[in-house]
Amino acid sequence: MTASFEDQLAFLSELQDIDLDLHTLNKTLAALPEKIAAAESAYSEVKQKFDALKAELAEVEHNKRTDESELAASVEHLREREAKLYAIKTNKEYQAAIKEVSEGKRMNREREDRILAAMERIEALSKEITQLESECAEKEGALTAGREAVQAEEEAILARIKTESARRPELLRRIEKDVLRKYDTVRSRHAQAMAGVTQGICQGCSTRVPPQLYNEMLRRESFKVCPSCQRLLYVVAASAEAEEGEEKK
Numbered sequence: 013m014t015a016s017f018e019d020q021l022a023f024l025s026e027l028q029d030i031d032l033d034l035h036t037l038n039k040t041l042a043a044l045p046e047k048i049a050a051a052e053s054a055y056s057e058v059k060q061k062f063d064a065l066k067a068e069l070a071e072v073e074h075n076k077r078t079d080e081s082e083l084a085a086s087v088e089h090l091r092e093r094e095a096k097l098y099a100i101k102t103n104k105e106y107q108a109a110i111k112e113v114s115e116g117k118r119m120n121r122e123r124e125d126r127i128l129a130a131m132e133r134i135e136a137l138s139k140e141i142t143q144l145e146s147e148c149a150e151k152e153g154a155l156t157a158g159r160e161a162v163q164a165e166e167e168a169i170l171a172r173i174k175t176e177s178a179r180r181p182e183l184l185r186r187i188e189k190d191v192l193r194k195y196d197t198v199r200s201r202h203a204q205a206m207a208g209v210t211q212g213i214c215q216g217c218s219t220r221v222p223p224q225l226y227n228e229m230l231r232r233e234s235f236k237v238c239p240s241c242q243r244l245l246y247v248v249a250a251s252a253e254a255e256e257g258e259e260k261k
């Protein structure tokens with residue numbers, strides 16, 4: 013029975029080592045997206061600004077084209093209107109025509125002002141867009157590089173997880189079912205499901221193990237559970253502690 017317990021302890025320790033590694037690897041894996049979060053937000057911030065400027069540029073250019081075509085049409089119309097002023101028979105009609113022409117010219121001056129302002133805005137926007145374009149490309153490049161690095165890291169971690177996991181089924185077969193059940197129960201709360209006992213103290217929770225339980229542990233026949241933290245206990249520095257324990261009996 014003693015030999016069997018030693019074997020069980022060895023298998024369980026090996027399983028614990030593997031599971032701790034897997035736990036760490038999975039945590040690292042889960043934290044990977046965070047590594048590129050900064051690069052992602054830096055890129056999307058510049059990209060949003062860039063897209064907004066391009067949208068504004070398109071709108072300004074559209075409005076400018078509208079003003080230009082309206083201006084051209086109006087200039088043509090007013091020219092014809094002025095050319096026919098002489099043919100007007102009544103004073104009332106003449107005054108109305110003069111008013112229409114001067115109102116049309118006033119609107120055209122406004123159109124010209126808007127066109128000039130649009131030209132200035134287009135120049136400023138084009139400059140900003142050119143600057144942002146290179147910043148955008150730079151941030152996108154950094155993000156792509158970050159993604160590639162994270163992907164490579166992810167692949168390396170997944171490969172390690174696969175390697176580490178390979179021996180688990182064999183260990184699971186060899187460890188007694190009730191021991192495994194206890195181990196899994198504790199592991200749902202603590203990644204480190206086993207705890208060494210040194211000088212009567214559980215190293216998992218730093219609590220003194222009751223003397224009776226400790227004496228039972230020293231017989232090394234079966235797994236004991238820490239009454240305080242429920243971890244599976246094993247005696248550290250077996251020979252020295254065993255002697256001490258035997259003396260107390």
Ligand SMILES: [Zn+2]
Nearest residue numbers: 214217238241
């Ligand atoms: Zn404990």
